[in-house]
Amino acid sequence: MNRRCIGVELKPELAEHVAEKFSPKELVTDVNIISADSTSQIAKEKIQARLEIMGEEKAQFLVLHPPYDDIIKFSDKKEDLSNCSSPEEFYDMFEKVAQNGYDLLEDGRYAALIIGDEYKDGECKLLSFGCEQRMEKLGFKLKAVIVKDIQGNERAKGKTANLWRYRALNGGFYIFQHEYIFIFQKPEKKVKKLKKVLKNAKLIA
Ligand SMILES: C[S@@+](CC[C@H](N)C(=O)[O-])C[C@H]1O[C@@H](n2cnc3c(N)ncnc32)[C@H](O)[C@@H]1O
Numbered sequence: 001m002n003r004r005c006i007g008v009e010l011k012p013e014l015a016e017h018v019a020e021k022f023s024p025k026e027l028v029t030d031v032n033i034i035s036a037d038s039t040s041q042i043a044k045e046k047i048q049a050r051l052e053i054m055g056e057e058k059a060q061f062l063v064l065h066p067p068y069d070d071i072i073k074f075s076d077k078k079e080d081l082s083n084c085s086s087p088e089e090f091y092d093m094f095e096k097v098a099q100n101g102y103d104l105l106e107d108g109r110y111a112a113l114i115i116g117d118e119y120k121d122g123e124c125k126l127l128s129f130g131c132e133q134r135m136e137k138l139g140f141k142l143k144a145v146i147v148k149d150i151q152g153n154e155r156a157k158g159k160t161a162n163l164w165r166y167r168a169l170n171g172g173f174y175i176f177q178h179e180y181i182f183i184f185q186k187p188e189k190k191v192k193k194l195k196k197v198l199k200n201a202k203l204i205a
Contacts, residue, residue: 006032006050006059008043011075037079039096047104058106065114066094069127087125095134102138108188111140116150116179122172128180140184151177 036043067082
């Protein structure tokens with residue numbers, strides 16, 4: 001889509017694998033892949049440095065697609081959000097990532113959070129809404145909730161629909177076929193908002 005982006009991934013080998021999908025030119029001009037811990041200050045500083053090289057002060061859009069707690073374990077690293085010892089620790093680490101994102105996003109701009117729920121120990125745990133609430137706590141305003149149909153995703157991962165059906169029935173769950181995309185806005189500063197209103201009023205007049 002001809003957009004410039006900065007991506008952050010904890011696992012260096014995965015970051016390298018993604019980088020291989022782009023041409024050397026794109027990796028200089030448009031696509032920046034950083035291998036770092038998204039909860040950290042150093043990741044924030046690396047993103048800030050990349051933004052500066054791109055001639056920008058802040059990001060125009062933020063996409064968060066964290067692990068869904070420990071449903072899929074990505075690594076044994078202690079910084080890995082899929083390696084937390086409790087849901088509370090997961091939420092706290094997620095909040096640090098979201099805080100970094102909030103600080104790096106321009107006022108008035110939008111953020112998307114892609115996340116599903118956890119079906120574990122015979123219970124449906126609303127991981128998605130837990131993370132959504134942490135984002136509101138930081139100041140993000142919820143603008144939309146998109147229910148994403150994930151039927152077919154499991155096949156792409158080499159699993160069959162029957163396996164999911166078996167798991168759901170085995171755990172006493174309804175077969176789930178969705179995850180969420182939450183859309184947020186970082187509030188605009190009052191002065192900036194007023195300037196915009198005045199500009200629009202001038203245009204109308
Ligand atoms: C659900 S996957 C999303 C992968 C990819 N960003 C995408 O959207 O398709 C979650 C990713 O978060 C990475 N991850 C886990 N903890 C992290 C952290 N502290 N900092 C950066 N990445 C992390 C995992 O290695 C995994 O690749």
